[in-house]
Amino acid sequence: MPRVPRLTTRIALGWAKRHARRFPPQPLEPLPTDTTARILLVNTTGIGDTIFCTAPLADLRESFPNAEIDVLVDRRRIELVETNPRASHVCSYPGKFKRVRATVRKLREREFDIAIIQHANDPDVVPMVAAARPRHMVGYESHTFSLLYSVALPPADRKGGDHTIDARLALCKAIGAKGEHWHTELFLDDGDRAQAAELLNSFELNTGEAVALNIGGSLPSKRWPVPRWVALARALADRGTPCILIGGPDDALLAEMVREYLPSDGPIFFAVGKLPFMGSVALLQMCAAHISGDTGLMQAGLALDVPTIALFGPDDPKWTGPYPKQQKAIVIEADHAERPKDYDRRLDKDGILMKLISVEEVLEALDSLSS
Secondary structure (H helix, E strand, O other): OOOOOOHHHHHHHHHHHHHHHHOOOOOOOOOOOOOOOEEEEEEOOOHHHHHHOHHHHHHHHHHOOOOEEEEEEEHHHHHHOOOOOOOOEEEEEOOOOOOHHHHHHHHHHOOOOEEEEEEOOOOOHHHHHHHOOOOEEEEEOOOOOHHHOOEEEOOOOOOOOOOHHHHHHHHHHOOOOOOOOOOOOOOOOHHHHHHHHHHHHHOOOOOOOOEEEEOOOOOHHHOOOHHHHHHHHHHHHHHOOOEEEEOOHHHHHHHHHHHOOOOOOOOEEEOOOOOOHHHHHHHHHOOOEEEEEOOHHHHHHHHOOOOEEEEEOOOOHHHHOOOOOOOOEEEEEOOHHHOOOOOOOOOOOOOOOHHHOOHHHHHHHHHHHHO
């Protein structure tokens, strides 16, 4: 049975249909390289998705050096792009159905020629961008509000091995960009580096000495179990390799669970919740390697080319894992032949698939990464 849209989505879709009749989408000609067009890149979702957005941002800037290129991101992700020299201006999305009129007014003042919808889940985002009346909107035909688009591309070929970055670059190519810049980017400032250096110094560690263990995950199904992190930290300590457990404030309880089973006198250090996100990213850059589940912090490490071992359970690493051309990145994926029938990652509270990844596999990958 088809999924029935929520009431808010149905209301927004009704508005979109009326808007499309009043302002029918117009054909879009690819932009020349010397264009001075105003382009809005829209990505209002999570940390990882916002980092993915930096690859098409770079591609647009390299393709159209004279264009005005703005980005619209969630207010909680501003720090990921505010120091990015590729962007002309950063616009803040206040949150679902918050300050809609004020946001539309600010967007309309920018007089955009093209809005590229990279990723927008909340039902007000695309209608809000449309209400700002860009001349053209570009996105995927599978999106709920694709009736507003001048260009609506077929969905990405995920079964064929497309990466999410490939999908995003395809939208850039649709307006005449090169569609070649696959590498994501983050730009740290001096404050981020100073915070990380101070914490590293408090651990009496040198840059490039420790391995970072990112214990978090947005869902229990995406987290490597606590006993595995404990065993890995112990194994690294036995090798004489310092490790730093990292993560955000939401991972504090997990960190305490890990700490309970570790010796207090080993080269094992805890940075969970001690730094803001970009400070944690700077700390990652000061580590020899990074072991992580599928999280935004993993994507941040990859953006800075931190040697990474990515642990994947329910999700497809071909879609959201390290890009195939990413250097110094190894994916360890759970054997999906062991996936229970009717498995639902949202209901998996025990990390059933993540339990299939062994400490020995991770240690072997780490040895391979450093060789």
